[in-house]
Amino acid sequence: MPNDYSVWMTKREKILHTTLELIANQSIQATPMSQIAKESGVATGTIYHHFASKEEIVQQIYLSTKQDFQRIIQSNLHPSQNVKSQFISLWKSIYEYYINNPLAFRFVQQVNYSPYINETTRAEAQQYYQEVYQFFEAGIKAGHFVEMEVVLIGELIHGNISTLVEMQLNNMLEQPESQIQHAIEFSWNAIKV
Amino acid sequence: MPNDYSVWMTKREKILHTTLELIANQSIQATPMSQIAKESGVATGTIYHHFASKEEIVQQIYLSTKQDFQRIIQSNLHPSQNVKSQFISLWKSIYEYYINNPLAFRFVQQVNYSPYINETTRAEAQQYYQEVYQFFEAGIKAGHFVEMEVVLIGELIHGNISTLVEMQLNNMLEQPESQIQHAIEFSWNAIKV
Amino acid sequence: MPNDYSVWMTKREKILHTTLELIANQSIQATPMSQIAKESGVATGTIYHHFASKEEIVQQIYLSTKQDFQRIIQSNLHPSQNVKSQFISLWKSIYEYYINNPLAFRFVQQVNYSPYINETTRAEAQQYYQEVYQFFEAGIKAGHFVEMEVVLIGELIHGNISTLVEMQLNNMLEQPESQIQHAIEFSWNAIKV
Amino acid sequence: MPNDYSVWMTKREKILHTTLELIANQSIQATPMSQIAKESGVATGTIYHHFASKEEIVQQIYLSTKQDFQRIIQSNLHPSQNVKSQFISLWKSIYEYYINNPLAFRFVQQVNYSPYINETTRAEAQQYYQEVYQFFEAGIKAGHFVEMEVVLIGELIHGNISTLVEMQLNNMLEQPESQIQHAIEFSWNAIKV
DNA sequence: TATGAATGAGCATTCATTCAT
DNA sequence: AATGAATGAATGCTCATTCAT
Numbered sequence: 107m108p109n110d111y112s113v114w115m116t117k118r119e120k121i122l123h124t125t126l127e128l129i130a131n132q133s134i135q136a137t138p139m140s141q142i143a144k145e146s147g148v149a150t151g152t153i154y155h156h157f158a159s160k161e162e163i164v165q166q167i168y169l170s171t172k173q174d175f176q177r178i179i180q181s182n183l184h185p186s187q188n189v190k191s192q193f194i195s196l197w198k199s200i201y202e203y204y205i206n207n208p209l210a211f212r213f214v215q216q217v218n219y220s221p222y223i224n225e226t227t228r229a230e231a232q233q234y235y236q237e238v239y240q241f242f243e244a245g246i247k248a249g250h251f252v253e254m255e256v257v258l259i260g261e262l263i264h265g266n267i268s269t270l271v272e273m274q275l276n277n278m279l280e281q282p283e284s285q286i287q288h289a290i291e292f293s294w295n296a297i298k299v
Numbered sequence: 300m301p302n303d304y305s306v307w308m309t310k311r312e313k314i315l316h317t318t319l320e321l322i323a324n325q326s327i328q329a330t331p332m333s334q335i336a337k338e339s340g341v342a343t344g345t346i347y348h349h350f351a352s353k354e355e356i357v358q359q360i361y362l363s364t365k366q367d368f369q370r371i372i373q374s375n376l377h378p379s380q381n382v383k384s385q386f387i388s389l390w391k392s393i394y395e396y397y398i399n400n401p402l403a404f405r406f407v408q409q410v411n412y413s414p415y416i417n418e419t420t421r422a423e424a425q426q427y428y429q430e431v432y433q434f435f436e437a438g439i440k441a442g443h444f445v446e447m448e449v450v451l452i453g454e455l456i457h458g459n460i461s462t463l464v465e466m467q468l469n470n471m472l473e474q475p476e477s478q479i480q481h482a483i484e485f486s487w488n489a490i491k492v
Numbered sequence: 493m494p495n496d497y498s499v500w501m502t503k504r505e506k507i508l509h510t511t512l513e514l515i516a517n518q519s520i521q522a523t524p525m526s527q528i529a530k531e532s533g534v535a536t537g538t539i540y541h542h543f544a545s546k547e548e549i550v551q552q553i554y555l556s557t558k559q560d561f562q563r564i565i566q567s568n569l570h571p572s573q574n575v576k577s578q579f580i581s582l583w584k585s586i587y588e589y590y591i592n593n594p595l596a597f598r599f600v601q602q603v604n605y606s607p608y609i610n611e612t613t614r615a616e617a618q619q620y621y622q623e624v625y626q627f628f629e630a631g632i633k634a635g636h637f638v639e640m641e642v643v644l645i646g647e648l649i650h651g652n653i654s655t656l657v658e659m660q661l662n663n664m665l666e667q668p669e670s671q672i673q674h675a676i677e678f679s680w681n682a683i684k685v
Numbered sequence: 686m687p688n689d690y691s692v693w694m695t696k697r698e699k700i701l702h703t704t705l706e707l708i709a710n711q712s713i714q715a716t717p718m719s720q721i722a723k724e725s726g727v728a729t730g731t732i733y734h735h736f737a738s739k740e741e742i743v744q745q746i747y748l749s750t751k752q753d754f755q756r757i758i759q760s761n762l763h764p765s766q767n768v769k770s771q772f773i774s775l776w777k778s779i780y781e782y783y784i785n786n787p788l789a790f791r792f793v794q795q796v797n798y799s800p801y802i803n804e805t806t807r808a809e810a811q812q813y814y815q816e817v818y819q820f821f822e823a824g825i826k827a828g829h830f831v832e833m834e835v836v837l838i839g840e841l842i843h844g845n846i847s848t849l850v851e852m853q854l855n856n857m858l859e860q861p862e863s864q865i866q867h868a869i870e871f872s873w874n875a876i877k878v
Numbered sequence: 879t880a881t882g883a884a885t886g887a888g889c890a891t892t893c894a895t896t897c898a899t
Numbered sequence: 900a901a902t903g904a905a906t907g908a909a910t911g912c913t914c915a916t917t918c919a920t
Contacts, residue, residue: 117905133413135328139890149906154891156904215412220326252488254481257471261462262485269458272412278450288447292455295445296489310880331914342881344918349879353915503901519799521714524893535902537897542900546894605794606712638874640867643857648871651848655840664836674833678841681831682875696884718911728885733912735883 118156120146122170125163130209133216134164164222169231171210176234178203183241189250190294192241197267197290204271211271235260251297259297266293311349313339319360323402326409327357357415362424364403369427371396376434382443383487385434390460390483397464404464428453444490452490459486504542506532508556511549516595519602520550550608555617557596562620564589569627575636576680578627583653583676590657597657621646637683645683652679697735699725705746709791713743713801743801748810750789755813757782762820768829769873771820776846776869783850790850814839830876838876845872 115123124146128137139160143150157163182199184192204211217223242259245251251259270279270289279285308316317339321330332353336343350356375392376385397404410416435452438444444452463472463482472478501509510532514523525546529536543549568585570578590597603609628645631637637645656665656675665671694702703725707716718739722729736742761778763771783790796802821838824830830838849858849868858864 136414138888140888143907150891151893151907152905155906160890252481252484254485255473255478258466258478258481259485261466261471262459262482265458265462266455269454273451273454278454280448285448285451288445288451289455291445292447292452292489295491296485298488332916333914336882343916344881344883345879347916348881525895526893529903536895537903538901540895541902607715638867638870640871641859641864644852644864644867645871647848647852647857648845648868651844652841655844659837659840664840666834671834671837674831674837675841677831678833678838678875681877682871684874717909719909722886729911730886730913731884734885739911 117146117148117152121148121153121156121163122167126167126171126209126213129164129167129216130212134220134222161222164217165227167213168217168223168227171207171214172231172234174207174210175200175203176237179234179237183237189245189248190298193245193294194290196238196241197263197293198286200264201267201270201286204267205274208271208275211275215268215272249299252299254297262296263293266296310339310341310345314341314346314349314356315360315363318356319364319402319406322357322360322409323405327413327415354415357410358420360406361410361416361420364407365424365427367400367403368393368396369430372427372431376430382438382441383491386438386487387483389431389434390456390486391479393457394460394463394479397460398467401468404461404468408461408465442492445492447490455489456486459489503532503534503538507534507539507542507549508553512553512557512595512599515550515553515602516598520606520608547608550603551613553599554603554609554613557600558617558620560593560596561586561589562623565620565623569623575631575634576684579680580676582624582627583649583679584672586650587653587656587672590653591660594661597654597661601654601658635685638685640683648682649679652682696725696727696731700727700732700735700742701746701749704742705750705788705792708743708746708795709788712795713739713799740801743796744806746792747796747802747806750786750793751810751813753786753789754779754782755816758813758816762816768824768827769877772824772873773869775817775820776842776872777865779843780846780849780865783846784853787850787854790847790854794847794851828878831878833876841875842872845875 121142125137125142128141128145139150139153142163143153146153153163157166178199179196182195184195187195238260239256242251242256246253246256266289270286273279273285274282314335318330318335321334321338332343332346335356336346339346346356350359371392372389375388377388378385380388431453432449435444435449439446439449459482463479466472466478467475507528511523511528514527514531525536525539528549529539532539539549543552564585565582568581570581573581624646625642628637628642632639632642652675656672659665659671660668700721704716704721707720707724718729718732721742722732725732732742736745757778758775761774763774766774817839818835821830821835825832825835845868849865852858852864853861
């Protein structure tokens with residue numbers, strides 16, 4: 107059945123929206139084009155009028171999710187604040203983006219290392235992390251953070267956040283607020299000098 | 300073509316072995332029963348003689364991988380040593396298990412949150428972590444570790460290790476030895492008091 | 493991409509021209525309306541403004557090809573010349589028409605006995621052969637040709653020419669000029685008294 | 686509905702038989718695998734158990750038709766007879782093979798220059814004609830036939846036969862026996878010295 | 879135990895045609 | 900006259916599973 111906001115969207119948008127939802131909830135392989143069509147309120151042929159293949163839909167969603175992600179990061183790095191505040195603000199904003207966009211989180215987790223995302227697309231997405239790396243680079247030079255490869259720091263911290271999101275979405279956190287604080291401390295202690 | 304050690308294994312073992320290999324290298328969905336049969340040197344019907352379904356094969360592999368995992372942990376917790384040594388030994392042994400068994404690592408990553416592993420199976424696997432939780436519990440009580448829920452610690456540390464393995468398997472580590480040391484320090488600093 | 497002479501043609505002509513080209517080179521079934529539209533520089537809807545269906549386009553091309561064919565025949569029957577000269581001139585002119593219009597040749601070969609050409613259309617096209625039949629009729633009466641049903645003669649001779657064209661277009665003729673002479677002799681000997 | 690002799694054939698044979706029938710009567714493109722399955726009394730999957738693709742079925746039929754053809758030729762070249770008798774016997778036997786196997790005739794006509802038959806398959810089929818070429822070669826050397834490339838003779842004579850078969854199958858021959866005699870004379874006169 | 883032929887629902891994609899603008 | 904978004908039935912093919920031997 108076509109979903110609620112459908113009246114406001116173009117068919118192209120409806121297809122993207124529906125596909126994100128379906129893939130996030132039931133995996134790519136369990137999401138046939140016929141279901142995307144039905145739930146988008148569109149004929150199968152119409153999908154192929156807008157996208158060359160299932161793969162292309164997935165890539166489009168992937169890239170626009172990464173763009174959203176970058177926007178979050180950019181608006182949460184405030185160089186005027188002290189380093190710890192910036193770090194916490196960054197950590198929380200990424201966490202909250204994922205929690206508020208669980209579909210995007212599950213979608214990216216699922217699709218990230220799948221053959222649906224080719225090297226080119228993945229590389230295109232990588233550029234969005236540059237600013238975070240610069241933040242860590244500066245922090246190390248200023249003596250705030252331990253000396254470590256910034257990509258390594260980035261992956262480890264991002265892994266911490268993902269762990270928390272995964273636990274939260276799987277209802278493994280009994281007092282979320284408290285445990286999030288603990289996790290932030292975990293990350294901060296891990297890299298602070 | 301049937302793989303090398305096939306002479307030594309029962310058909311049941313061949314099927315499990317081949318399936319692990321195929322799923323790790325090419326994903327569950329890209330691994331049809333017909334291919335499992337062919338590469339196991341077995342007829343399709345034979346597979347169904349030993350296993351009720353594709354799902355059951357996956358579950359069997361999942362559980363035996365988790366058992367291997369537990370064996371590693373058990374043989375690497377030496378209460379006589381000091382806490383940091385134990386922690387590092389544990390961290391490294393898990394890391395090395397994954398690096399030496401990349402098929403198992405990829406398999407578990409892929410299958411972990413898929414519909415192939417139902418709640419019952421997942422719960423069954425959880426018991427294998429009890430000893431690690433006890434290690435952290437004791438460490439917190441003795442004032443070595445920060446006060447945090449042990450499951451949270453467990454997931455975060457395990458996440459750190461997985462991040463490193465993932466990077467290593469994707470050739471993202473230029474000087475692996477040095478970066479592994481950094482990552483261990485990262486994990487230790489994150490929880491030490 | 494729209495083809496070269498497109499500036500000089502009406503959209504209707506462009507569609508016919510493009511369709512002939514595409515069908516000759518890649519078969520009817522491999523020629524979707526969408527491709528005809530694209531290569532004609534026209535919208536799909538526009539095609540249906542000019543033609544009722546794909547079938548109608550094919551029929552139009554078929555009939556106009558047959559008309560061209562008749563024009564060739566008419567201008568190559570010169571009753572003043574002796575019979576053998578006329579025969580050779582006719583044979584060569586048909587051969588050359590096909591060689592110079594390989595698209596038309598391939599198109600007709602392909603479409604001739606297909607369901608795209610119905611009985612009515614085929615009958616309509618038959619009329620164009622009347623003059624050739626009259627030529628053979630007269631030749632038989634004058635004792636130049638063996639006594640045979642003229643339609644049979646017509647089909648056999650036309651078959652000879654088509655065989656040569658087919659061989660030429662498939663590069664099966666090493667010294668074309670010489671072999672064409674042989675083929676003409678073949679046809680002439682076959683019917684001369 | 687499954688056809689009549691189905692009880693006597695293996696599924697593989699039924700599929701080949703049905704496909705020949707369908708393609709001969711309605712063209713390859715108008716013959717979906719689903720129809721082949723239904724009329725063979727077999728599931729679609731079963732077809733793919735025996736053949737890799739639609740193309741492979743077509744190729745198998747093509748090759749076995751060509752083999753039948755060769756068998757006919759071999760059993761109708763009797764070097765002890767005089768040349769004209771041999772020629773007529775050959776001509777008639779090919780003609781009769783086509784008339785008695787109209788499905789094979791239509792099938793080959795349709796498939797011969799289609800992309801379903803690749804160069805390799807076509808070349809494989811060519812070898813079957815060697816004996817005919819030898820017959821013409823010998824006839825030329827002995828002064829019975831005009832000097833012409835044997836492949837050219839072969840194609841032209843075969844074209845004559847095909848023309849007759851085509852006319853017969855399309856009910857264009859009013860007194861078939863008489864016209865066949867005429868056509869044989871046509872072919873003989875065309876090459877005799 | 880073991881085999882592998884057989885099944886048929888399901889999938890991604892195509893394409894002639896329609897129709898609102 | 901012209902456009903091109905939209906349609907949906909149809910296609911070739913896949914694959915987990917069954918079952919007679």
